[in-house]
Amino acid sequence: MSKFEEIIDRKGSSSVKWDLTKTVFGKEDVLPMWVADMDFLPPQNVLEALETRLKHGIFGYTFVGDKTATSIKDWLQKRHGWQIETSWLQYSPGVVPAISTIIQALTIPGDKVLVQSPVYTPFFNLVEDNGREIVNAQLDYHDGSYSIDYQAFEESLQTGVKLFLLCNPHNPSGRVWKKEELTKMAELCHKHDVVIVSDEIHSDLVYKSHSHIPLASLHETYRDRTITCIAPSKTFNLAGLQASAMITSNPDIREKIASVHKKQGFFTLNTFGIIGMEAAYRHGEQWLEEILEYLQENVKVTAAFIEEHLPGLKLVNPEGTYLLWIDCTNLNLSDEELKSRLLDQGKLALEPGTKYGPGGEGFVRMNIACPRETLMDGLERLKVALGS
Numbered sequence: 090m091s092k093f094e095e096i097i098d099r100k101g102s103s104s105v106k107w108d109l110t111k112t113v114f115g116k117e118d119v120l121p122m123w124v125a126d127m128d129f130l131p132p133q134n135v136l137e138a139l140e141t142r143l144k145h146g147i148f149g150y151t152f153v154g155d156k157t158a159t160s161i162k163d164w165l166q167k168r169h170g171w172q173i174e175t176s177w178l179q180y181s182p183g184v185v186p187a188i189s190t191i192i193q194a195l196t197i198p199g200d201k202v203l204v205q206s207p208v209y210t211p212f213f214n215l216v217e218d219n220g221r222e223i224v225n226a227q228l229d230y231h232d233g234s235y236s237i238d239y240q241a242f243e244e245s246l247q248t249g250v251k252l253f254l255l256c257n258p259h260n261p262s263g264r265v266w267k268k269e270e271l272t273k274m275a276e277l278c279h280k281h282d283v284v285i286v287s288d289e290i291h292s293d294l295v296y297k298s299h300s301h302i303p304l305a306s307l308h309e310t311y312r313d314r315t316i317t318c319i320a321p322s323k324t325f326n327l328a329g330l331q332a333s334a335m336i337t338s339n340p341d342i343r344e345k346i347a348s349v350h351k352k353q354g355f356f357t358l359n360t361f362g363i364i365g366m367e368a369a370y371r372h373g374e375q376w377l378e379e380i381l382e383y384l385q386e387n388v389k390v391t392a393a394f395i396e397e398h399l400p401g402l403k404l405v406n407p408e409g410t411y412l413l414w415i416d417c418t419n420l421n422l423s424d425e426e427l428k429s430r431l432l433d434q435g436k437l438a439l440e441p442g443t444k445y446g447p448g449g450e451g452f453v454r455m456n457i458a459c460p461r462e463t464l465m466d467g468l469e470r471l472k473v474a475l476g477s
């Protein structure tokens with residue numbers, strides 16, 4: 090039996106996914122397949138590194154040292170063929186706070202920030218909560234797959250956009266942007282002098298026959314106008330440790346980010362975040378290979394189930410991420426009906442597509458990073474809710 094088959098009860102562990110369904114969905118008796126974390130244990134050697142640190146017993150202020158930086162650098166070189174320098178690294182308790190910091194560092198209230206909907210909800214919130222303005226170049230959706238409308242993209246840049254928030258791999262569509270696509274977007278940002286934030290939090294979770302390309306690795310010109318955000322949180326299921334890194338070769342940008350951190354009074358990460366991040370990047374590769382196989386099988390099982398039992402639904406084939414984007418538009422249900430069928434009939438908590446902005450209507454997002462038994466339970470509930 091695969092170690093990923095083990096069902097671990099997360100209820101009562103202050104888990105957002107398992108313990109907040111009543112607050113978020115108004116219901117307790119639902120299977121949660123929403124928030125993007127996994128129901129699996131992280132790599133054993135990460136647990137051991139955390140245990141060793143716990144046993145030390147003193148949790149005074151801890152800095153992010155060269156050992157951690159080296160583990161990140163080695164990981165990026167080995168997994169993504171990207172060579173970075175230690176001086177390019179800055180840290181943040183998460184990618185979401187990192188993006189907010191970058192928005193504050195590089196734009197002023199009223200500035201325009203470009204996103205590509207449907208996209209990860211905080212991209213919208215962070216821009217608006219910081220008093221900046223959203224410009225949206227919606228992705229094209231045809232024949233079950235997503236692509237970039239470059240004309241709309243450039244027209245959006247021409248409205249005076251200062252910052253572009255790229256999601257690569259893209260949540261929720263599961264696209265892993267190809268070299269040509271990244272180059273074209275980067276070229277256009279260069280032409281219109283727009284800085285790029287490349288959120289690459291899902292970069293390690295890419296399926297066979299696709300490969301992740303860090304946008305900043307394409308060319309020096311693009312690299313110097315890019316801040317790449319990475320974290321071990323999605324890859325190794327360590328979101329609660331709250332550790333992430335921002336990477337930019339541009340010293341002016343780093344200085345501006347450092348200045349916002351200073352204003353926030355932020356100067357280091359949680360001790361366990363530092364230990365977990367270092368151990369995961371140093372020792373987690375074998376585990377990652379195993380989980381990718383398991384997740385790939387979960388995708389296959391889901392695709393086969395939908396084809397057999399839910400012909401009204403269309404699964405957008407994921408190239409990466411454990412978040413499946415399911416097109417329910419053929420059912421002709423309103424988003425309210427979709428929600429109530431899932432929650433009341435299916436007893437299933439999925440993310441509604443409307444959360445991801447224009448283009449998300451009639452879709453749902455399902456997190457399949459769970460043991461197969463849980464997945465099958467979720468799929469049966471989906472059938473009860475949306476089957477004919």
Ligand SMILES: Cc1ncc(COP(=O)(O)O)c(C=O)c1O
Nearest residue numbers: 125183184185186209260290320
């Ligand atoms: C694209 C993207 N960015 C950022 C995050 C969250 O980042 P963090 O927990 O490090 O703030 C997520 C989580 O789902 C995500 O999908």
